[in-house]
Amino acid sequence: xxxxxxxxxxxxxxxxxxxxxxxxxxxxxxxxxxxxxxxxxxxxxxxxxxxxxxxxxxxxxxxxxxxxxxxxxxxxxxxxxxxxxxxxxxxxxxxxxxxxxxxxxxxxxxxxxxxxxxxxxxxxxxxxxxxxxxxxxxxxxxxxxxxxxxxxxxxxxxxxxxxxxxxxxxxxxxxxxxxxxxxxxxxxxxxxxxxxxxxxxxxxxxxxxxxxxxxxxxxxxxxxxxxxxxxxxxxxxxxxxxxxxxxxxxxxxxxxxxxxxxxxxxxxxxxxxxxxxxx
Amino acid sequence: xxxxxxxxxxxxxxxxxxxxxxxxxxxxxxxxxxxxxxxxxxxxxxxxxxxxxxxxxxxxxxxxxxxxxxxxxxxxxxxxxxxxxxxxxxxxxxxxxxxxxxxxxxxxxxxxxxxxxxxxxxxxxxxxxxxxxxxxxxxxxxxxxxxxxxxxxxxxxxxxxxxxxxxxxxxxxxxxxxxxxxxxxxxxxxxxxxxxxxxxxxxxxxxxxxxxxxxxxxxxxxxxxxxxxxxxxxxxxxxxxxxxxxxxxxxxxxxxxxxxxxxxxxxxxxxxxxxxxxxxxxxxxxxxxxxxxxxxxxxxxxxxxxxxxxxxxxxxxxxxxxxxxxxxxxxxxxxxxxxxxxxxxxxxxxxxxxxxxxxxxxxxxxxxxxxxxxxxxxxxxxxxxxxxxxxxxxxxxxxxxxxxxxxxxxxxxxx
Numbered sequence: 001x002x003x004x005x006x007x008x009x010x011x012x013x014x015x016x017x018x019x020x021x022x023x024x025x026x027x028x029x030x031x032x033x034x035x036x037x038x039x040x041x042x043x044x045x046x047x048x049x050x051x052x053x054x055x056x057x058x059x060x061x062x063x064x065x066x067x068x069x070x071x072x073x074x075x076x077x078x079x080x081x082x083x084x085x086x087x088x089x090x091x092x093x094x095x096x097x098x099x100x101x102x103x104x105x106x107x108x109x110x111x112x113x114x115x116x117x118x119x120x121x122x123x124x125x126x127x128x129x130x131x132x133x134x135x136x137x138x139x140x141x142x143x144x145x146x147x148x149x150x151x152x153x154x155x156x157x158x159x160x161x162x163x164x165x166x167x168x169x170x171x172x173x174x175x176x177x178x179x180x181x182x183x184x185x186x187x188x189x190x191x192x193x194x195x196x197x198x199x200x201x202x203x204x205x206x207x208x209x210x211x212x213x214x215x216x217x218x219x220x221x222x223x224x225x226x227x228x229x230x231x232x233x234x235x236x237x238x239x240x241x242x243x244x245x246x247x248x249x250x251x252x253x254x255x256x257x258x259x260x261x262x263x264x265x266x267x268x269x270x271x272x273x274x275x276x277x278x279x
Numbered sequence: 280x281x282x283x284x285x286x287x288x289x290x291x292x293x294x295x296x297x298x299x300x301x302x303x304x305x306x307x308x309x310x311x312x313x314x315x316x317x318x319x320x321x322x323x324x325x326x327x328x329x330x331x332x333x334x335x336x337x338x339x340x341x342x343x344x345x346x347x348x349x350x351x352x353x354x355x356x357x358x359x360x361x362x363x364x365x366x367x368x369x370x371x372x373x374x375x376x377x378x379x380x381x382x383x384x385x386x387x388x389x390x391x392x393x394x395x396x397x398x399x400x401x402x403x404x405x406x407x408x409x410x411x412x413x414x415x416x417x418x419x420x421x422x423x424x425x426x427x428x429x430x431x432x433x434x435x436x437x438x439x440x441x442x443x444x445x446x447x448x449x450x451x452x453x454x455x456x457x458x459x460x461x462x463x464x465x466x467x468x469x470x471x472x473x474x475x476x477x478x479x480x481x482x483x484x485x486x487x488x489x490x491x492x493x494x495x496x497x498x499x500x501x502x503x504x505x506x507x508x509x510x511x512x513x514x515x516x517x518x519x520x521x522x523x524x525x526x527x528x529x530x531x532x533x534x535x536x537x538x539x540x541x542x543x544x545x546x547x548x549x550x551x552x553x554x555x556x557x558x559x560x561x562x563x564x565x566x567x568x569x570x571x572x573x574x575x576x577x578x579x580x581x582x583x584x585x586x587x588x589x590x591x592x593x594x595x596x597x598x599x600x601x602x603x604x605x606x607x608x609x610x611x612x613x614x615x616x617x618x619x620x621x622x623x624x625x626x627x628x629x630x631x632x633x634x635x636x637x638x639x640x641x642x643x644x645x646x647x648x649x650x651x652x653x654x655x656x657x658x659x660x661x662x663x664x665x666x667x668x669x670x671x672x673x674x675x676x677x678x679x680x681x682x683x684x685x686x687x688x689x690x691x692x693x694x
Contacts (some may be wrong), residue, residue, distance in 0.1 A: 022415060028410045037400055095287055111395040112413055113372045113387075183322045273375050276368070277311065 015272035026118045030126035084201040086134040094127040098171025110166035116272040120171045131231030141256035176271040217244035223253040301496035302347040307379035309340040339365040341520045354514035355502035362520040363500045385464030394454025399443035410457045432456035433532040463660040468499045504532040558662045560589040565671040578675035582639040586650045599633045602649040643675040
């Protein structure tokens with residue numbers, strides 16, 4: 001609630017605003033209260049958040065180890081499957097909830113002046129809380145399956161950071177677009193479904209035919225999951241650089257993340273002043 | 280009520296130009312685009328790539344200019360859809376404006392409605408923290424003022440109850456209590472006085488007086504003319520996005536009543552009794568003794584209710600009745616022509632104006648007029664009747680509580 005320069009006032013509210021402290025305060029408050037609602041809102045509370053990836057894991061695990069016997073020749077396949085599901089769930093949850101986030105907060109947006117970017121960022125933050133809790137389960141699983149801690153586990157930090165940037169960019173872009181185009185939601189559901197199979201969640205990158213392995217690596221999620229496998233689960237698995245055929249080529253998935261984030265920011269900034277009236 | 284009495288004369292317009300101004304709007308305009316066919320999906324847009332450019336423009340605000348002084352209570356009134364809330368949102372910076380300039384001196388409260396963002400599934404405690412932070416307090420400030428907020432709302436026993444179990448009055452109280460903690464120089468509030476029960480309302484009024492003494496500026500939107508007259512130093516009336524009055528609250532309140540009921544009052548296009556009329560009522564209105572049409576009539580003066588009628592057949596000895604109903608739709612007063620005058624005979628095509636004059640001792644309030652015309656043929660036969668076709672607003676300095684304020688004397692005889 002700083003005194004903003006009057007010049008900015010009649011163009012409508014901005015995406016970020018001038019008061020960083022209030023911005024951070026608002027984002028965390030919204031994310032925490034959302035998280036609380038999820039946590040205490042139902043009888044099983046947080047268990048549900050945990051159940052979703054675990055149930056998916058259970059089903060996929062049964063199908064691909066018992067029925068299709070796909071995971072037989074992948075070392076520690078169940079652990080990889082769980083870790084990949086958790087990371088993908090983070091991206092999926094952030095982006096899907098991001099799509100409708102502005103419209104769901106219509107009440108706030110139309111009645112209070114605050115930086116608009118708070119809304120999609122609170123969604124990302126909320127998903128990060130869930131990711132953190134889910135990662136605890138992943139690590140428990142990793143240790144339980146006899147993998148001993150290594151320094152390369154630290155690589156997970158930049159990998160998750162990259163994933164967060166990618167998810168945030170997507171959430172910003174989609175939330176701003178959804179205000180204008182209400183069919184973003186079903187479209188995104190389909191795209192996410194495609195992404196799920198296009199990313200190495202139920203399979204591993206090295207199992208792909210060589211002809212498409214490099215192309216598949218252009219997908220940032222594929223690159224992140226591939227590197228995650230190498231760093232966390234199986235040091236003998238190819239790194240992302242190996243899979244794409246040279247470290248320089250890793251710039252392609254990185255560029256996609258950067259472009260998504262930049263595009264999301266640009267679209268959101270452009271739309272921010274008019275979000276309240278277009279809702 | 281007593282507050283109004285404690286500030287005699289203060290309700291008259293305080294010249295805003297005299298002191299420094301807190302809020303200045305110069306020629307503010309705002310239009311919304313309303314597409315004829317709303318292409319809100321990509322599919323539709325792809326199917327009709329060129330037709331999406333047709334839209335109506337709704338001029339929500341047109342060239343609104345005003346100036347609110349520091350420490351002033353400024354009311355914004357108008358009918359639904361007149362642009363009040365749009366104006367408030369433009370001032371608050373929630374909407375951008377198309378043209379014009381808004382200048383605000385001092386810190387502006389970032390919210391325009393009480394209890395925004397309250398979540399029914401969170402407890403009062405969580406909601407207060409959330410709301411306070413939304414309104415701009417830091418977490419620490421919010422925690423420090425928490426007790427004060429709950430105490431003001433008188434909800435100490437219910438702090439850990441979920442808001443969905445609160446009554447609507449309780450949650451509005453909570454909203455108000457949080458809102459007054461905001462350290463803003465300029466507060467913009469939408470419909471704030473419709474809160475709580477009588478005792479809480481009293482506290483709110485006291486709070487307003489405190490803010491006034493702290494020279495905070497408050498702009499508020501309301502439909503309640505009583506609170507405008509009670510609190511505002513000045514007020515402005517919006518109608519279809521334009522400012523049509525700006526000045527003393529009592530004048531603006533009168534103007535509001537006129538735009539609100541004026542349409543009705545100037546009417547005459549009431550419901551038809553049937554297709555086959557022998558005579559019909561053309562117009563219904565009120566006027567004063569000078570012959571000017573009025574909607575607002577001061578109590579105690581002569582008021583004249585008029586109808587203009589047209590005869591479609593020859594009619595002898597018609598009767599005319601004018602009924603006045605109050606807002607509770609109780610018939611308060613009926614004026615009859617029968618027994619007062621001999622109407623005589625009318626030919627087909629004749630027109631006549633009938634005037635019912637009376638000393639206006641109706642209690643202050645809003646009345647609707649229902650004229651009727653009938654003949655004895657041989658029983659009472661209605662020729663035409665127009666229900667509630669016109670309105671009359673009676674104004675008086677005091678409200679006695681009765682439905683009529685008959686002139687009376689009081690004597691005391693000691694024995």
